Amino acid sequence: xxxxxxxxxxxxxxxxxxxxxxxxxVTPVHEALEVDDASQLSWDDEAEVVVVGWGAAGACAAxxxxxxxxxxxxxxxxGGGGASKLSGGVVYAGGGTPFQQQAGFQDSPQxxxxxxxxxxxxxxxxxxxxxxxxxxxxxxxxxxxxGVRFDAAMPDxxxxxxxxxxxxxxxxxxxxxxxxxxxxxxxxxxxxxxRGQSGAALYAALQAATLRCGVHALxxxxxxxxxRQRSPDGGSGRVLGVEVWQLPPQHPGTRRHAELDAxxxxxxxxxxxxxxAARREAADIEQAIAQPRLVRASRAVVLSTGGFxxxxxxxAEHAPQxxxxxPIGGAxxxxxxxxxxxxxGAAAQDLSNVSAWRFITPPSVWPRGxxxxxxxxxxxxxxxxxxxxxxxxxxxxxxxAWLVLDARLRRQAIRECLFGPLWAFxxxxxxxxxxxxxxxxxxxxxLAQAIGADPARLRRSIDRYNATAQxxxxxxxxxxPDMCQALDQAPYWALDISIGSRLFxxxxxxxxxxxxxxxxxxxxxxxxxxxxxLFAAGRxxxxxxxxxxxxxxxxxxxxxxxxxxxxxxxxx
Numbered sequence: 001x002x003x004x005x006x007x008x009x010x011x012x013x014x015x016x017x018x019x020x021x022x023x024x025x026v027t028p029v030h031e032a033l034e035v036d037d038a039s040q041l042s043w044d045d046e047a048e049v050v051v052v053g054w055g056a057a058g059a060c061a062a063x064x065x066x067x068x069x070x071x072x073x074x075x076x077x078x079g080g081g082g083a084s085k086l087s088g089g090v091v092y093a094g095g096g097t098p099f100q101q102q103a104g105f106q107d108s109p110q111x112x113x114x115x116x117x118x119x120x121x122x123x124x125x126x127x128x129x130x131x132x133x134x135x136x137x138x139x140x141x142x143x144x145x146x147g148v149r150f151d152a153a154m155p156d157x158x159x160x161x162x163x164x165x166x167x168x169x170x171x172x173x174x175x176x177x178x179x180x181x182x183x184x185x186x187x188x189x190x191x192x193x194x195r196g197q198s199g200a201a202l203y204a205a206l207q208a209a210t211l212r213c214g215v216h217a218l219x220x221x222x223x224x225x226x227x228r229q230r231s232p233d234g235g236s237g238r239v240l241g242v243e244v245w246q247l248p249p250q251h252p253g254t255r256r257h258a259e260l261d262a263x264x265x266x267x268x269x270x271x272x273x274x275x276x277a278a279r280r281e282a283a284d285i286e287q288a289i290a291q292p293r294l295v296r297a298s299r300a301v302v303l304s305t306g307g308f309x310x311x312x313x314x315x316a317e318h319a320p321q322x323x324x325x326x327p328i329g330g331a332x333x334x335x336x337x338x339x340x341x342x343x344x345g346a347a348a349q350d351l352s353n354v355s356a357w358r359f360i361t362p363p364s365v366w367p368r369g370x371x372x373x374x375x376x377x378x379x380x381x382x383x384x385x386x387x388x389x390x391x392x393x394x395x396x397x398x399x400x401a402w403l404v405l406d407a408r409l410r411r412q413a414i415r416e417c418l419f420g421p422l423w424a425f426x427x428x429x430x431x432x433x434x435x436x437x438x439x440x441x442x443x444x445x446x447l448a449q450a451i452g453a454d455p456a457r458l459r460r461s462i463d464r465y466n467a468t469a470q471x472x473x474x475x476x477x478x479x480x481p482d483m484c485q486a487l488d489q490a491p492y493w494a495l496d497i498s499i500g501s502r503l504f505x506x507x508x509x510x511x512x513x514x515x516x517x518x519x520x521x522x523x524x525x526x527x528x529x530x531x532x533x534l535f536a537a538g539r540x541x542x543x544x545x546x547x548x549x550x551x552x553x554x555x556x557x558x559x560x561x562x563x564x565x566x567x568x569x570x571x572x
Contacts, residue, residue, distance in 0.1 A: 025283040027336040030225040043296040047073035050297035053305035055082030057538025059206040060562030068570035072215045077222040078261045082330035089198025092552030093140040094188040102152035107186035109133040123547035128518040147205035149193040160359040163421035167191040171551035221246030239533035245290035300569035307510035307539040308335025318351040324500035325508030337540035341514040350512035355549035357507040359386030363413035368485040374400040376458030381477040387549040399499035406487040432503035433495045447492045521565035535565040
């Protein structure tokens, strides 16, 4: 390669050397390299379809494109997996899956569609939502064909994540009366079978299927810009390929980079500061030794790099109220796919939409208490799914809230944490909140003083709730009668469930992304026109989980949108 393109690559290489300031962990993304024709460049590698990001969406896109006969290369900044590998491995599926039927539940695409319309709130068209629901059984069977296993065993109570040995559950608001349809609620959270959390097992099956079908992989390489054909009329030129900065094989720094990726996975939950330091060291290595390569995509590029929750600049710009949350995802969830799309004129949507997870179950008895705002007033049905509660708290209550229990509920919750079938990530924060950080008062007024709330408002909230529980009349906020339990045994306790709570962190992840043509996953520009040769899938794109989060909907959308983009990219 020679001329301006080669000079640009050399300049980038010089700019990538270590500097005195602390290296950002965010992937650098530059303006697109524009050429009149692909033959102007000397390409280092070539495929018909290039998939950027090898999580669940990227794997599904790559497998589908390869099944359509295309030669496929998948690229990942690390070793593959991303947020999908670190997830709970839950796929939202319904419409009458074999596992729903084995568990004794009837479901239909129509019932699934009616429920999800509450959750998606028009973020995708009804046509796309119906297509998703109608094809749900097929997508689950497709995952099984790739080697993912599911089961019909259900937990005994509503939970944020099923205990060991349980794999089917109500993963959203299906059992909440305000969301229920005319049919009995069906469980649609299908957790992949494994010991421990299931994300690694689900992703391992997809990764093996990707390689088994003949897809080539380029790992430890970050795509920093797109290559596109210059458009003579100023429109969107065709995307021709990518510029990827790859760590040299066999280099000691490359091996260390892989070790750091494994350490980030291990430390991310209970040692977040060490995980952050490992991410910074990995970024230092990338900046020091990565070398640029040009990869031709003769048909199309698919962007599937995840969300942007690990991009502090984007979060501060679009969703500053969530900065004190606990970001969850893979180390590569820094918005690189979003920014690559924007570099060629792609339109973005809902970047201010971040999901805040305030799960208060398990312990299963916690939702029998009440959640109040900083003034001491109830504002949400405590029975709802954790992301629904978190949204109401951050969006409408300034991120401040307290869970109020009486002595009986607190004893029951502690007993469940100590002896019940809970995961460590459920047990330890709950115990920490109750034993180390709870505020106590002999009366509602004394408790209000302890938390800085209005005594009269907190007393009124408790009295009204107790009257509802004792009379079994309808709760004003829609909680089921069987979940209403009078708070009448002193002392009273308040647990801080606010964003920024030190012992009870609030998980956050980004939901917005690139706008796509819902028929095929083409990335579109500000006028809604397809950008030739560019597709997006998973959390990089606007999809079913881009409005409100439901457990399993992200992975289900990875399959739905990934397969859609892969098929269309192969046909470009």
